[in-house]
Amino acid sequence: MTGGDPEQTFFKDPALDRALAMILAIAAELAVTKDRLRALEVLLENGGTISAGALDGYRPKPEEAAALAVERNALVQQLIEAAKGSQASIGASADTEERFSQ
Numbered sequence: 001m002t003g004g005d006p007e008q009t010f011f012k013d014p015a016l017d018r019a020l021a022m023i024l025a026i027a028a029e030l031a032v033t034k035d036r037l038r039a040l041e042v043l044l045e046n047g048g049t050i051s052a053g054a055l056d057g058y059r060p061k062p063e064e065a066a067a068l069a070v071e072r073n074a075l076v077q078q079l080i081e082a083a084k085g086s087q088a089s090i091g092a093s094a095d096t097e098e099r100f101s102q
Contacts, residue, residue: 010083020083027079031072038068 009017039058043050060068 024079027075031075034071035068038064 010020011017036055039060040050040055042060042064043054043058
């Protein structure tokens with residue numbers, strides 16, 4: 001690294017810090033993708049088709065925004081627990097179980 005602030009370090013091995021940074025960047029992209037997918041689903045449910053740019057202009061209703069925030073916070077918490085090494089094994093979610101039991 002040249003000229004900037006020193007890298008943040010959490011682990012003894014700097015490669016692990018870089019891997020964590022990559023994982024967090026991918027997780028952030030996943031969260032954005034999930035938000036956009038949900039917006040796309042709502043727009044399609046409401047109108048059947050959407051125009052170019054409609055997805056970018058979509059603003060969720062307050063209750064939808066709150067649900068998305070809950071999901072995002074759960075993802076962040078799961079990543080933090082994994083980084084701390086304290087993540088417990090979790091079972092399949094109820095909707096996953098439902099989809100595969102049919």
